[in-house]
Amino acid sequence: MAIKEIRTVLIEDSGLMRIMITDILRHQANLELIATAKNGKEGVEKVAHLRPDLVITDMVMPDMDGLGVVKKIMKEFPTPVIILSALDKTDPLVFEALNAGAFDFIDKPRFQTTIHRQEMGNLLNSIAQEAVKNRQKIHHQPQLKINQNDHVFDRASNYEILGIGASTGGPKAVESIIKRLPGNLPIPVVIAQHMSEHFIVSFAERLNQLTPLEVRVPASGEIIKKGMIYMVPGHKNTKIIRKLRTNEPVVRFTNETFEAFNYPSVDCLFSSLASTYGDKTLAVILTGMGKDGTEGLQEIKKAGGFTIAQSEASSLVFGMPKNAIEQNVIDRVIDLNEIPVFVVGCL
Known part of the structure; x- marks a missing residue:
């Protein structure tokens, strides 16, 4: 059964992108956009006040970036976070955000066609439902040390x-x-x-x-x-x-x-x-x-x-x-x- 009314906060500094993603979210019956924010600091404040089911955030923003948003949210009020990434460049901080507790990441919309909006909306919806369903597993895990030691392989490998x-x-x-x-x-x-x-x-x-x-x-x-x-x-x-x-x-x-x-x-x-x-x-x-x-x-x-x-x-x-x-x-x-x-x- 689909999860109903996932209360969502969108954090995005680009006004145009906020409009595009807001339009996409409002065409998804299971996603209820309850607030938007134009930077990380404002976004975290709204999350603290509204306690949504889901947060969708950009990575590169003034005042507080996406990584800061994820760390703050996971520390103070753990909530599933989906990262938005720009297609024209890869921000390595996305992987740090995933390690800090972000649920998943998707590319920002490229086109404003109905088909593309529909595809992104469906993708967001499916990820959002999984994120909310598995929210109890969302937590920061300690970083494991790199294995610098060789292993003693004393025979031919069983597998190739x-x-x-x-x-x-x-x-x-x-x-x-x-x-x-x-x-x-x-x-x-x-x-x-x-x-x-x-x-x-x-x-x-x-x-x-x-x-x-x-x-x-x-x-x-x-x-x-x-x-x-x-x-x-x-x-x-x-x-x-x-x-x-x-x-x-x-x-x-x-x-x-x-x-x-x-x-x-x-x-x-x-x-x-x-x-x-x-x-x-x-x-x-x-x-x-x-x-x-x-x-x-x-x-x-x-x-x-x-x-x-x-x-x-x-x-x-x-x-x-x-x-x-x-x-x-x-x-x-x-x-x-x-x-x-x-x-x-x-x-």
């Missing part, structure tokens, strides 16, 4: 690749896993995170600073190498296939679409891992809305690989893991903080 799929809540979950993997990891990692293309690049750059392993967005035709972490891009779906002459695993982009989600599709990536690596595939499905990943996990399980789902208690949104569990394609359900240790122990 680790695949990770995530959506809403994924950036924080992915970061917590990557930060705890050892610098001498003997297999490659490929990650499909539902995120806009420009943010995927920024996220890969951020992760690259948080681990001794190299993190990058691969190019088409790039050879997959051990000890590397690859964030698949968002402009195409990605497969890992074998080169005919050398049998080396390489990246291939495709326009093929999948029912659950596209660009990037977890199903696409995971299905290709099943075909390329078979029973040497280790895959993890993390927090997120929807059911993307289940189809690919089914293929991995059929091929003899090992599949892991993030637990409900540790998932911000228990959608993708839940669907995979219900379809009996998961070998082990694990709390987020235990996944890195479990994965390393499998190798």
Whole structure:
């Protein structure tokens, strides 16, 4: 059942953008816009007074930026926050805001067409409902230290690749896993995170600073190498296939679409891992809305690989893991903080 009347405060310094987003919100039956604010300081004051169900905020604002808004709200009156980001640039503070407790982020509207307003309104509505439903899980988690220690791998690895799929809540979950993997990891990692293309690049750059392993967005035709972490891009779906002459695993982009989600599709990536690596595939499905990943996990399980789902208690949104569990394609359900240790122990 849909959540009714989500009382919302919008914080945005651009007058034009406030008008556009206000119009979008007012066409959503489940979202009730109760106040707007033109800067972070005014926004926090209105949140304190009105105690809304949801806050939507810009990142770059006078008096107090979006990160300050999130930190203040989470400390004094925890409320789900959705971040608005500009399409023409990627603000790295968005990831800090997610770590500070923001629920999710979306791109600001680009066009004023009816279709685009409708699409953004539907997206905001679905994220808002998940945010309010999972508000008890919204809290600041302590920062985990980067694993600077090598692990003793005394035998050949049981698996040749680790695949990770995530959506809403994924950036924080992915970061917590990557930060705890050892610098001498003997297999490659490929990650499909539902995120806009420009943010995927920024996220890969951020992760690259948080681990001794190299993190990058691969190019088409790039050879997959051990000890590397690859964030698949968002402009195409990605497969890992074998080169005919050398049998080396390489990246291939495709326009093929999948029912659950596209660009990037977890199903696409995971299905290709099943075909390329078979029973040497280790895959993890993390927090997120929807059911993307289940189809690919089914293929991995059929091929003899090992599949892991993030637990409900540790998932911000228990959608993708839940669907995979219900379809009996998961070998082990694990709390987020235990996944890195479990994965390393499998190798």
